[in-house]
């Protein structure tokens with residue numbers, strides 16, 4: 001017997017016909033997206049605001065969500081980016097000294113649906129077996145046939161450029177504590193810091209905070225920036241950001257990356273890593289259910305050290321496609337042996353598939369920001385994040 005449809009009843013329908021029933025604790029109406037799971041035990045605010053989740057509905061495997069509310073400091077972009085949020089149990093009375101609103105208020109502010117009462121362990125196991133799949137959440141009907149038509153008409157992520165929906169509209173200078181997008185794109189005079197041009201494909205703020213904390217000034221550019229515009233600001237290095245969707249769908253950024261490789265030191269994270277792989281002639285493919293969470297073991301094969309890493313990706317650079325490319329494979333995922341990092345052998349460029357900036361997650365890999373700084377300083381300028389730029 002199905003339970004009666006209540007005012008806040010909600011239904012999650014997957015493209016294979018599986019139905020989960022629960023209750024909306026925020027928002028209402030319908031939401032479409034690829035359903036993916038995240039195994040982080042905390043950090044829901046950072047997950048919700050990570051632009052890489054555009055196009056996706058996220059479920060947390062940790063059973064209780066909302067306990068510490070939402071604060072002003074843990075934003076990874078200016079908005080909630082997930083299409084909807086799926087939890088086992090919502091805690092509606094948050095308690096934390098930094099919290100100034102509840103998770104439900106936050107989702108409502110951005111018109112996003114949050115549902116609870118879902119057996120998220122069953123949902124996660126289902127996705128692990130069947131792979132990440134398209135789904136719909138509805139609070140206005142339980143007409144499965146009608147909803148299935150909507151799911152079937154939804155194109156999913158493959159081949160779709162989602163970067164253009166999350167990139168910034170114009171260049172700006174980043175400064176931690178200043179509202180992003182408000183500072184003119186001009187380097188301050190007489191400053192010793194290294195200058196980094198960041199291509200924003202949906203960048204997480206903590207990457208920009210980390211670059212700044214490592215001794216860099218960062219100019220952020222929209223994803224459609226040309227290599228010539230980047231070169232015109234005379235950066236010491238170029239950073240390729242994380243971002244949503246299928247890396248092979250952003251050919252225009254890949255072209256820009258191709259032109260910049262060898263001209264400037266390059267560091268890429270996640271989508272940035274994938275775009276670098278594609279620009280070098282490699283291929284990407286879609287993982288069955290992706291890596292999302294704060295406990296992904298990665299081995300640095302150059303040192304033998306294992307890092308516990310924060311991850312959020314569904315696509316991956318195919319190791320076998322790099323056979324003829326002069327790169328060294330530097331990092332590998334210990335769960336499934338997929339590629340997690342590479343370094344070019346002839347030009348100053350390296351990238352990682354995972355998230356050294358954490359937010360949320362462990363900080364084992366934050367040394368990579370210093371590695372980028374050293375790469376920009378070049379061998380002759382020695383080490384140290386705040387060494388003069390020699391101009």
Ligand SMILES: NC(=O)CC[C@H](N)C(=O)O
Pocket residue numbers: 052241242243244245246247269270271272312313314315316
């Ligand atoms: N975090 C990211 O940059 C994700 C990259 C890409 N959208 C993927 O899902 O693989």
